[in-house]
Amino acid sequence: MELQLDHAQLFFDTGTGFRQASISPLPAIGNRLIDAENQPHAFVFYSHFHHDHIQGLAFNPDLFRHSGRIVLTSALSSGTELYQQLKRYYSGSYFSLDILANLPDLHIRDISAISDMAARRFRLSWIKLRHPGGSYGYRIDAGGKRFCYLCDNEYHALQYPELADFTANADMVVWDGMFTDDEMKTKTGWGHSSIQQGIAFFQQTNIKQLMISHHAPYRHDSDLADFEKNCPDGVIFAKDRLTIIIE
Ligand SMILES: [Zn+2]
Numbered sequence: 741m742e743l744q745l746d747h748a749q750l751f752f753d754t755g756t757g758f759r760q761a762s763i764s765p766l767p768a769i770g771n772r773l774i775d776a777e778n779q780p781h782a783f784v785f786y787s788h789f790h791h792d793h794i795q796g797l798a799f800n801p802d803l804f805r806h807s808g809r810i811v812l813t814s815a816l817s818s819g820t821e822l823y824q825q826l827k828r829y830y831s832g833s834y835f836s837l838d839i840l841a842n843l844p845d846l847h848i849r850d851i852s853a854i855s856d857m858a859a860r861r862f863r864l865s866w867i868k869l870r871h872p873g874g875s876y877g878y879r880i881d882a883g884g885k886r887f888c889y890l891c892d893n894e895y896h897a898l899q900y901p902e903l904a905d906f907t908a909n910a911d912m913v914v915w916d917g918m919f920t921d922d923e924m925k926t927k928t929g930w931g932h933s934s935i936q937q938g939i940a941f942f943q944q945t946n947i948k949q950l951m952i953s954h955h956a957p958y959r960h961d962s963d964l965a966d967f968e969k970n971c972p973d974g975v976i977f978a979k980d981r982l983t984i985i986i987e
């Protein structure tokens with residue numbers, strides 16, 4: 741999931757979709773380049789470190805030819821812990837290349853440092869979600885618009901007040917709709933929500949658009965198209981390479 745702002749490029753997790761992401765060259769502000777050391781332009785926010793959220797990181801070709809600084813961070817753990825998680829996954833027994841040693845553009849920081857670094861370009865907030873092993877959602881406020889990313893989360897009614905407050909007036913909310921209500925009957929504790937829970941949440945709140953994402957691996961495009969036909973206006977389904985302009 742990628743969010744492009746005027747002077748920053750934000751990614752939320754690095755699953756398989758990250759392989760195709762085009763990481764912008766350093767942008768200019770006026771006639772000078774952004775200071776990559778102090779004001780990186782590309783950020784990756786990790787909700788958590790399950791396989792499906794980190795497996796695309798090493799497969800983006802731009803990381804191997806790019807000369808910009810890309811900062812990885814997570815509200816779930818400190819920068820040191822994030823470094824250890826990625827180091828374990830991308831070296832030794834699990835992967836042939838130690839990407840943290842081989843990709844000098846990748847930098848890992850505590851999330852509190854990112855808030856300060858980004859303050860002039862966007863406002864960052866995060867929220868704890870319900871997921872085995874933990875997970876955090878994010879909110880970005882920039883240019884008078886609000887974007888929220890809420891994956892992975894097993895929605896519970898007790899979360900409603902906090903989530904409604906976190907997403908208040910949001911222009912776009914990305915919702916973990918891996919299952920249907922029917923499938924949820926046998927998937928309690930798997931850490932995901934349903935499409936119908938997303939629609940109900942959308943209808944109870946003042947969110948402008950809700951995007952159902954984190955589709956079950958066995959879902960086909962035709963299934964998603966069928967679901968989408970029966971959704972209220974404002975509820976859409978994430979698709980490969982789908983681009984939405986929030987205006
Ligand atoms: Zn997960």
Ligand SMILES: [Zn+2]
Pocket residue numbers: 790792793892954
């Ligand atoms: Zn996941």
